[in-house]
Amino acid sequence: LKAGVNRSNVYDEQGDDFVADPKSGFAGGVYLSIPIGRFLGIQPEALLSQKGFKSTGRITGDSYSLERTTTFIDVPLQLQFKPFRFLTLLGGVQYSYLLNQKDAVKFGTTTIEHTDDFENDDIRKNIFGAVLGVDINIYHLVISGKACWDLQTNRGDGSSFTPRYKNAWLQATIGYRFYK
Helix, strand or coil, rough: CCCEEEEEEEEEECCCCCEEEECCCCCCCCEECEEECCCCEEEEEEEEEEEEEEEEECCCCCEEEEEEEEEEEEEEEEEEEECCCCEEEEEEEEEEEEEEEEEEECCCCCEEEEEEEEECCCCCEEEEEEEEEEEECCCCCEEEEEEEEEEEEEEECCCCCCCEEEEEEEEEEEECCCCC
16 A cells, blocks of 8 residues: 655647646556566556646736646556665656546636546546656565656547646655565
8 A cells, every 4th residue: 555645747749838837746556577487577566646837828918827736547567676675776668547637727816626527438538757766675565666657648539639637746655565
């Protein structure tokens, strides 16, 4: 079991003048450590993960702010390299499935909140990403840090495209492992 926090933001792949500020959210779920010898292993996880960003700007002379929170089910599949008993280095790929998105827009004195819940039966509509991380193992306690970023979205019909704005986040969790 593990729980912690994401510190996320979005980045513009085309490098235009979009500026966003980071946002914090919950991260938690389960993981499994599968050994493949003394120094290698595989670590799949299933996490509920909140990401998002904050942004401000001006439209027709009035200022606005936007705060977006997206909730995903993240499923990273990572290769473990265990150079020492207390240290595990991780690297791999991640599948992310969007559950909902909440936008809070403040324009002048007006605040509008809108939430979309996604009921998508096509599991191929997802985001593919990359993960790098480290676990510090102290008996049954595991302290984890990761850097993650989205790479590509799959449309579900077999084609894929690169979204202009992608998630990037740091994740810190504390976990409990039943076997050491």
